[in-house]
Amino acid sequence: MLLQRCITILTRKKKVDNSDQTKLARVLSLFDLTALGVGSTLGLGVYILAGSVAKNHSGPAACLSFFIAAVASAVAGLCYAEFASRVPRAGSAYVYSYVTVGEFAAFIIGWNLILEYVIGTASLARGLSDYIDALANNTMSHALQGAMPINANFLSSYPDFLSLLFIALLTGMYDIQNIIKLSIIILPDPANWKIAQEDIPPQFNETAGDGGFMPFGVAGVIGGAAKCFYAFVGFDTVATTADEAKNPRRNIPLAIIMALFISFLVYFGISTVLTMAWPYYDQDTKAPFPYLFEQVGYIAVKWIVTIGAIFALSTSLIGAMFPLPRVVYAMASDGLIFRRFSNVNSRTKTPMFATIISGILAGIMAVLFDVDQLVEMMSIGTLLAYTIVAVCVLILR
Template sequence: MANLWRALTRRKTDDVHESESKLARVLNLFDLTALGVGSTLGLGVYVLAGQVAYNIAGPAVTISFLIAAVASAFAGICYAEFAARVPKAGSAYVYSYVTIGEFVAFTIGWNLILEYVIGTASVARGLSGYFDSLIDNKMSLYLNETMPIKVSFLGYYPDFLSFGMVLLLGALLAFGAKESSFLNNIFTCVNLVTIGIVLVAGGMNAKVENWRIPAAEVPEWAGSGGFMPFGIAGVMAGAAKCFFGFVGFDCIATTGEEAINPKRNIPLAIVMSLIVIFLAYFGVSTVLTMMLPYYLQDPDAPFPKAFDSVEWYTIKWIVTIGAVFALCTSLLGAMFPLPRILYAMGNDGILFKRLSKVHPWTQTPLLATLVSALFAAVMAMLFNLDQLVDMMSIGTILA
């Protein structure tokens, strides 16, 4: 049976390799790593640490991130193994097609489409909300008054800003993989520099005493004080929430037909991006909980409050600008894999064949990119963030 399974898998792998890719192989190791880091290290790095520290894990959020990183590493190594053996566009869809069959691949493919469409829409809606908060919610108040949507399962108003941003991103992705990757590299580098500034500035204001607060000095709801105020249960609950902060590196696996030397570079990029992401999360959560007691954190915007408390207002605005760049890279990383999934499914005849057509000039799946951008843009315009996050969880868990 084992020999038969290997033979069938080898034959399917050969079938997948038979057709030469029409996509441009232009993405190097740095491009792939930046794509993984950018898509994963989004607004979560500025929000997630404070949320988990506030009432779930306390300062032990650092341990929660470590546990989540180990779990993500196992998943990442699995993706790396598949990517080395089957260097084709399509990520988990192609791996399911090669190892199990068309029916399971069809199901996984649609789950991935659901995940990436809703992921793109939710990041766009989050970015729109972030811009809105910077202008005192004037945009949402105006649209709510002039164009209210009175349907229970939709958002309160049509979000034209997020609609336009997704369409603009779709146009950029349709223009070429190298061009969109170059922009992603710039945004990711700005994001990493911002995190570096936060670590240095936060480290200068860190106090170890905030990890050793006695139980008598903390509010009743805030556990027992100290480093692990909510116990092991809090650490594990925090790890479960932190795990979603690492979801996103799998977009690297969708670049199998656009990566230079995919058998080497995709596994390396997955591992390297996970290391960078973990170091960023671990460092940020450490300085945040040392700057300000965990029970005083703002779960929605922890860093502005932390730097307000030490009166470092310049760093507060640097963090705000960094969060905008982080959301832009997340949006690009969420959108990038979607046309590749449609391209792979169209190539195999599971979806319309026209979706697998590659434009001779841009060397991208043009129709698949435009269709996915339009679909995600409409979702972003009509649904609010909470509804999108709930729907995204379904796709992620199934995939």
């Protein structure tokens, strides 16, 4: 009897309310949702990951790695789009698993999403801090590493308080910053896609592979695609806004697909131009754009583009922060965590308490971990969330 009761509780499913009633304000149009999706998706992939993948994994074939990752993300995006049209409620994968599988699975996925969004916010804040530090010739990192070193392999080498400041202060400027973000493109030279192995400088021989378009072979392209998959994380942010969207059944699926398509075009173009403009083996893995313009002698352009990149990364930072309190709000509304987190501010019509606590958690992560560690942690949680949503689509059908 007790076992039967436990099974009933664990598999209890959420009753779907398809009405338009919500405590949050329905103010987001299709354009707003698409801009949110693009702002959440474009970030480290453009300004940091493209250089890292080109240098360490794919070479000039980084554009193919982004293409493969885009195809995989599109399949996941279609699953989210189908659920968004069937279950237009805030909570993303948490709500979808609650409706389809039951309360226990939803509880696990909900906490997984919270961790994913906390880590995603922290990684973007850390990347933004690295970009600003690069403009100052790494003065901040050297000073903090000397004054407050952290001697632990699983943590950053120094506490990054600037990233904490960004999380605390930034506010949403999606539309303006996305326009700046999409305008940053450079000087191509196709010869850099055909560099022969004998033309590679001796100091890069051990790390540059065999030269040419695919210096690390097909395995390098696939390995790069696995890392590029992180670049498309963020489109599911749109699904968390169902309680704030106008006509969510129509606009959320369209916004997810449009955001993924726009993001792919930008990633493909950026990785193509970056590897054409400068040899893949000499890319900077932390701030490739400032390094690129410094090498070609365009110092003024370096500052213009890097400032644009800072605005763009701040957009992605806000996009990463945006869904986190919504997932917390959805879980609290269902009673799976403290009800206090479901309180909606009467003036702003947003879950204020959940937002503040979420920002504190993300700030702590940004201070203590560096970008590579955060990216690796986030990829596991993202893969689990996408897998659960795909399985739930099969169950639903």
